[in-house]
Amino acid sequence: MRELKITPIKNGTVIDHIGNGLALEVLRIIGIDALDKDSTVSVALHVRSQKLGWKDIVKVENMELSPRKVNAIALIAPTATISIIRDFKVQEKRAVDLPSHILGVLRCPNPNCITNQAEPVESEFDVVRRRPVQLRCSYCDRLVDDFLAALARTGS
């Protein structure tokens, strides 16, 4: 394996094989504000990759991702892999997997959708196509292709 230009972490999460240029969006999903202030976040942009040509990598110390955040990452970076590191060892490594139904992660781009009003409901989407990914709002039926615009700050 090629040596990476980021130092190893003791505990935390490595998100590898992020499509070139999307690391900052992944960071936005993770929510930097929510992190432990003593943790290091490393971001590598434009790294050589055998699989992808070029890729981005994000490493976050002392944090494991909620399933919702993994779903959100799957939307914008379907090639990503997520490794959980405990005591410098890869405890678990898996590819992100887009579920067929997505709860809460995105905001419906239709401003007139009932989920964008002051109602006690979460957004909900069905995956109608996987390559490239297309979603349909379960409430108003609006189709969503532009996930960067639709990513909601859910705080979960």
Place this chain on the structure above:
Amino acid sequence: MGLKGRDVIGIRDLAREEIEEILRSSRRMIPYADGSKSGSQLDGKLVTLAFFEPSTRTRLSFETAVQRLGGRCITIADPSASSMRKGESLHDTIRMLSSYGDAIVLRHPNEGAARLAAAASDKPVINAGDGAGQHPTQTLLDLATMQEAFGTLTGLKVVLLGDLKFGRTVHSLAHALAVFGAELVLSSPTGLGLPEDVRSSLDQLGAKVSEEEQLHRVVRDADVLYVTRIQRERFADPLEYQKVAGSYRIDRAVLASAKSRLIVMHPLPRTGEVAPEVDTTPHAAYFRQAFLGVPVRMALLSLILTGKAA
């Protein structure tokens, strides 16, 4: 299967057999709807009509349907007087209303409102239009009108005319017609065509769909001319609107080459798309279409509230 206790949010919630059952039942409801028989199918039932947006036609036809079958209604007809004005969520309003009546008929300005209401309510919710979203009873009465005129939907050549882009009720109708094997001809001004995703879902259903911008070419061999409103606000330039609206106007001259059995439909209210001179031709079906809203809603309410067809 079985419609008793079900929510009807969009036409896609109904299987073909269920739509057929509603259409069969609505034919048997016609004498109750026109007052020649008095009905008691909804005796003892209380239907909540929650209209958070003005809609005279739809509200009154639901009210007529309930009362002619011996049921009663409680009605929110003026949203400005309701608790939502005080900031109550739709969710909470529906939760409360569902404890009063036996079913809720909802009209709301936001898309997806009926789905939310169905989740909040433990009584059946019928969508009577949510924003630019679904309006399944309109689709059902459109189908009922065509079926009454021709005895079948399969094989009918239906021209959908006008604004096919923003009119979601037209999308639902196109979907339902495709399910029943009708042939669709789409005729719309440039820029107001059927959205790509709706078109591709019709293709997936194996529907026979063609496009023809020129009105005079589609009239000759059509069975149904379904005319929709072209809304002024879709055009930046009022002159462009006048030009487009003028080229989609149905009058006696346009209908001169039509088959004798062709019917002209329109969801009403019309704003000039169909000339009043068409009213006295045998082609005019739009007032019959508006009337059939009553037996169709009778059938739906009866099936949902009692499980019985007529």
